[in-house]
Amino acid sequence: MNNYKTTVGIEVHAELKTKTKIFSDSANHYGKMANTCTNVIDLGYPGTLPTMNEEVIRLGLRAALVLNCEINKHMHFDRKNYFYPDNPKNYQITQNRTPIGVNGYVEIDTDNGKKKIRIHDIHIEEDTCKSIHAEKKSMLDYNRAGVPLVEIVTEADMNSAEEAVKYLEKLRELLLYADVSDCKIEEGSMRCDCNVSVSKTDKLNTKVEVKNIGSISNVGVAIKYEEDRQIALYEKGETFKEQTRRFDDKTMSTILMRVKETGNDYRYFPEPDIPFIDLTEEYIKETKENIPMSADERREIYRKAGINEINIGKIIQNRTISDYLNKFNNRINLVIASNLLLGDIAAYLNKYEMVLEDTKCTDEKFIDVVNYLDKGKINSKIFKVILDDIMESDSSIDEILENHNIKEMSEEELISIIENVIDSNSKMVNDYKNGNERVLKGLMGLIMKETGGNANPELVTKKLVELLKK
Amino acid sequence: MSKYLDLSIKEINKLLKDKKIKPIDLVNEVFERIESNSDLNCFITLNKEEAIKKAKELESKEVDNIFFGIPIAIKDNICTEGLRTTCASKILENFVPIYNATVIDKINEKNMIIVGKTNMDEFAMGSCSKTSYFKAPHNPWNKDKITGGSSGGSAACVSGRLVPLSLGSDTGGSIRQPAAHCGIVGMKPTYGRVSRYGLVAFASSLDQIGPMTRNVEENAELLNIICGKDEKDLTSARKDVEDFTRLIGKDINKMKIAVPNYFVSDIVSKEVLDNFNKTVELLKKSGCTVDYIDIKYLENAVTLYQIIAMGEASGNLARFDGVKYGYSYENPKDLEELYTKTRQIGFGDEVKRRIMVGSFILSGENAKIYYDKALSIRDDIKKSFDKVFEKYDFIIGPTTTTPAYDIKEDSTDPLKAFMDDVLVIPVNMAGLPGLNLPIGFSKDKLPIGMHIVSKRFEEAKIYQLASFLEKELKLNLDPRGDKNE
Numbered sequence: 001m002n003n004y005k006t007t008v009g010i011e012v013h014a015e016l017k018t019k020t021k022i023f024s025d026s027a028n029h030y031g032k033m034a035n036t037c038t039n040v041i042d043l044g045y046p047g048t049l050p051t052m053n054e055e056v057i058r059l060g061l062r063a064a065l066v067l068n069c070e071i072n073k074h075m076h077f078d079r080k081n082y083f084y085p086d087n088p089k090n091y092q093i094t095q096n097r098t099p100i101g102v103n104g105y106v107e108i109d110t111d112n113g114k115k116k117i118r119i120h121d122i123h124i125e126e127d128t129c130k131s132i133h134a135e136k137k138s139m140l141d142y143n144r145a146g147v148p149l150v151e152i153v154t155e156a157d158m159n160s161a162e163e164a165v166k167y168l169e170k171l172r173e174l175l176l177y178a179d180v181s182d183c184k185i186e187e188g189s190m191r192c193d194c195n196v197s198v199s200k201t202d203k204l205n206t207k208v209e210v211k212n213i214g215s216i217s218n219v220g221v222a223i224k225y226e227e228d229r230q231i232a233l234y235e236k237g238e239t240f241k242e243q244t245r246r247f248d249d250k251t252m253s254t255i256l257m258r259v260k261e262t263g264n265d266y267r268y269f270p271e272p273d274i275p276f277i278d279l280t281e282e283y284i285k286e287t288k289e290n291i292p293m294s295a296d297e298r299r300e301i302y303r304k305a306g307i308n309e310i311n312i313g314k315i316i317q318n319r320t321i322s323d324y325l326n327k328f329n330n331r332i333n334l335v336i337a338s339n340l341l342l343g344d345i346a347a348y349l350n351k352y353e354m355v356l357e358d359t360k361c362t363d364e365k366f367i368d369v370v371n372y373l374d375k376g377k378i379n380s381k382i383f384k385v386i387l388d389d390i391m392e393s394d395s396s397i398d399e400i401l402e403n404h405n406i407k408e409m410s411e412e413e414l415i416s417i418i419e420n421v422i423d424s425n426s427k428m429v430n431d432y433k434n435g436n437e438r439v440l441k442g443l444m445g446l447i448m449k450e451t452g453g454n455a456n457p458e459l460v461t462k463k464l465v466e467l468l469k470k
Numbered sequence: 471m472s473k474y475l476d477l478s479i480k481e482i483n484k485l486l487k488d489k490k491i492k493p494i495d496l497v498n499e500v501f502e503r504i505e506s507n508s509d510l511n512c513f514i515t516l517n518k519e520e521a522i523k524k525a526k527e528l529e530s531k532e533v534d535n536i537f538f539g540i541p542i543a544i545k546d547n548i549c550t551e552g553l554r555t556t557c558a559s560k561i562l563e564n565f566v567p568i569y570n571a572t573v574i575d576k577i578n579e580k581n582m583i584i585v586g587k588t589n590m591d592e593f594a595m596g597s598c599s600k601t602s603y604f605k606a607p608h609n610p611w612n613k614d615k616i617t618g619g620s621s622g623g624s625a626a627c628v629s630g631r632l633v634p635l636s637l638g639s640d641t642g643g644s645i646r647q648p649a650a651h652c653g654i655v656g657m658k659p660t661y662g663r664v665s666r667y668g669l670v671a672f673a674s675s676l677d678q679i680g681p682m683t684r685n686v687e688e689n690a691e692l693l694n695i696i697c698g699k700d701e702k703d704l705t706s707a708r709k710d711v712e713d714f715t716r717l718i719g720k721d722i723n724k725m726k727i728a729v730p731n732y733f734v735s736d737i738v739s740k741e742v743l744d745n746f747n748k749t750v751e752l753l754k755k756s757g758c759t760v761d762y763i764d765i766k767y768l769e770n771a772v773t774l775y776q777i778i779a780m781g782e783a784s785g786n787l788a789r790f791d792g793v794k795y796g797y798s799y800e801n802p803k804d805l806e807e808l809y810t811k812t813r814q815i816g817f818g819d820e821v822k823r824r825i826m827v828g829s830f831i832l833s834g835e836n837a838k839i840y841y842d843k844a845l846s847i848r849d850d851i852k853k854s855f856d857k858v859f860e861k862y863d864f865i866i867g868p869t870t871t872t873p874a875y876d877i878k879e880d881s882t883d884p885l886k887a888f889m890d891d892v893l894v895i896p897v898n899m900a901g902l903p904g905l906n907l908p909i910g911f912s913k914d915k916l917p918i919g920m921h922i923v924s925k926r927f928e929e930a931k932i933y934q935l936a937s938f939l940e941k942e943l944k945l946n947l948d949p950r951g952d953k954n955e
Contacts, residue, residue, distance in 0.1 A: 040569055044789045046562070047549040047571060047668040049703050079785050081832070083809055090788035140793075267832035269841055272674035272782055274704055 064101025376459030561816030571668020588623030650919025733867030784828030
């Protein structure tokens with residue numbers, strides 16, 4: 001049963017982070033009371049016409065650029081005609097013939113090295129409204145109608161659930177860091193549909209579309225479920241028709257929605273209410289230059305700064321921390337800064353359910369405290385003592401230290417303590433010189449004890465090693 | 471009974487300024503005339519109460535522009551806030567918009583008084599206004615004759631002197647053709663000249679709102695106030711403000727005019743042709759050169775128009791589904807039945823026919839075979855017109871092939887119905903401005919019109935030529951005969 005090859009293609013819808021909708025000036029807000037962010041244009045009232053939100057074009061272009069696409073510089077919109085109550089005009093304004101980007105790719109890391117997942121196209125379109133079905137009635141919330149979307153369509157380039165998950169994680173990171181979308185799957189601002197098929201030969205078998213998957217990890221679950229289900233059918237000698245299924249997160253399985261009898265006929269034609277849009281070289285260049293720093297570029301900076309991979313991962317997971325850290329790049333020790341942000345400061349903020357901006361930790365204070373730690377003026381133990389004051393008082397770090405009666409230990413003092421410890425522990429020193437590096441820890445402990453915890457451990461290690469070499 | 475409405479807008483304006491009359495006098499007269507001519511069936515909805523209220527309000531205001539206090543009628547596919555807008559369809563029988571079309575905002579800014587919404591072909595689909603859910607309007611020149619369409623009510627109410635001005639819309643001749651049949655001046659401006667916001671779309675790339683008036687100058691004046699770039703309509707054109715009356719009265723000597731051979735071929739009746747030829751002679755005598763030329767694809771324009779207009783219409787009219795507004799089939803057993811019954815009962819036959827043809831044209835491979843091809847030939851039509859205008863100031867021809875026919879005549883033959891607009895449709899395809907000017911009468915005393923076309927955004931020149939002819943021809947265009955009896 002293992003000689004089946006899985007083929008997966010993915011369509012992702014991501015809502016663009018704009019203030020207003022794509023074709024009208026009603027607000028693009030999630031979580032507002034039903035039908036409060038809507039107007040006659042969103043509702044498709046007779047005689048109303050779309051306008052064009054320029055921000056949508058800019059974000060769509062950004063997305064196309066970060067996905068390494070070729071840009072359709074002379075582009076237009078098309079009407080996709082189909083009847084459904086969530087589609088106010090019974091046509092959706094989308095891009096069919098001239099998607100803003102084509103032939104792009106996203107690179108993922110696999111067990112066999114890097115792999116390019118090709119992007120067939122990325123196009124801009126309007127979201128439909130949200131329908132809520134309750135017993136015999138259906139209710140429509142038009143707040144979502146006309147929210148700008150990009151739809152990103154891959155080639156069938158993924159061959160496992162793992163690859164699909166990696167692609168989605170990478171895509172999410174790209175869009176998130178380009179400020180294109182907030183990519184919150186739970187709020188529906190990123191939605192994934194997967195096309196899955198399995199085959200023993202190079203010829204692709206019937207594909208199944210799985211919709212309504214509520215998280216990236218469930219995409220993996222859904223694909224694995226489909227692999228097993230389809231293989232079992234083929235092994236029984238059965239075949240099936242092309243179909244759409246939905247993922248059910250209670251049973252972690254896929255459930256048949258509809259069988260595709262014939263190809264869908266959306267009767268596309270160019271949208272006559274919106275003239276062609278020309279993206280000039282200059283506009284594309286300017287848009288490209290203004291794309292915020294990508295996650296990969298950030299990783300590179302953190303690696304160079306010496307931050308470990310685990311922490312880099314944590315920082316990238318938290319865009320706010322990354323942005324904050326980047327403010328101080330080349331000005332402070334990023335290793336220390338990131339340790340604070342991921343450690344004691346994160347714990348403090350979690351405890352009080354705050355963000356850094358809510359506290360009294362100004363940039364100046366943060367720079368000072370990182371530099372003091374870096375130069376060994378204070379150590380992490382002292383940092384813990386003064387943390388509450390850093391966050392809550394208007395005083396400078398120097399004032400806080402003074403208030404706590406914490407005096408900086410001079411280098412001479414520290415060296416004299418270290419020399420004392422070396423002199424009075426000749427056995428350990430000899431062991432070290434004979435190659436037993438573990439005794440270093442013991443010596444460190446003794447020194448820290450002598451300093452009463454007032455010394456920076458890194459500085460102590462540095463000085464101790466220097467003095468031991470003499 | 472007062473006869474202020476028989477005066478020119480300029481004269482009425484002077485009386486208002488001199489406080490000899492009040493807007494309410496005009497409004498009362500309009501409704502007297504509408505009510506005593508109700509058999510013309512020009513209106514679907516009257517705005518009497520609001521019009522009277524508005525007229526009273528205006529009494530305390532300064533007469534600050536030529537259209538202050540002047541009554542106007544609006545085609546019923548142009549949205550009016552708080553005033554029913556039906557598109558002459560059952561599906562919108564009770565639809566009251568909560569927004570104004572941009573042209574309505576402009577009319578209100580000038581303190582004009584909207585007296586009612588005029589009858590038309592359902593969703594502007596037709597050329598004799600007989601597809602109206604509210605039954606056809608009648609031609610003031612002969613009540614047994616059609617008004618033309620689709621802006622039949624707007625044409626008839628101006629022709630019958632019920633209202634001095636109206637707005638129509640023109641997708642494939644719907645202003646100019648009824649203007650010709652009713653003997654009034656009707657202008658379809660350049661595509662993009664007037665905002666389409668609030669005009670219920672039939673074929674978005676062809677639709678254009680335009681003025682329908684008793685004479686040329688008032689037409690130019692009305693275009694002055696309804697035109698302009700609108701941020702709500704991406705297809706509206708950014709153009710400098712201009713006065714469309716500025717060339718009126720200027721010499722037309724040495725103007726170069728082209729007559730496409732197709733427009734004077736055997737598709738046109740002798741009576742119409744004779745009148746047209748007489749006018750051509752007048753132009754030549756007045757120092758114009760008139761050449762007969764061939765324009766490529768002219769004879770295909772109707773076919774191409776059908777493909778594009780019906781394709782777009784099938785999309786535009788999809789929104790009428792009983793879910794959000796308008797007629798909705800009660801207690802459907804499921805969604806499918808809500809859709810099918812609402813549209814089956816809500817739309818008339820012609821509308822349904824065009825939606826079906828349009829859907830067919832856009833289906834699957836047909837989109838490439840028909841729609842894409844039509845779009846590309848449409849570009850060629852534009853180019854061939856542009857080429858003519860490199861050498862000529864105008865293209866002229868008759869507006870219609872025959873005078874208005876009997877209202878009882880069977881008009882269910884769809885091909886024949888489109889032939890009614892064969893002379894005016896090419897102008898929509900190329901986005902050009904075109905105007906109907908009455909130039910004479912048939913032996914049965916039915917008006918005959920001439921169609922004057924210029925290059926894009928040269929409406930002022932059209933008005934120049936039209937007003938020259940109007941002055942020379944001195945026709946009595948009042949169907950009531952000698953109004954000073």
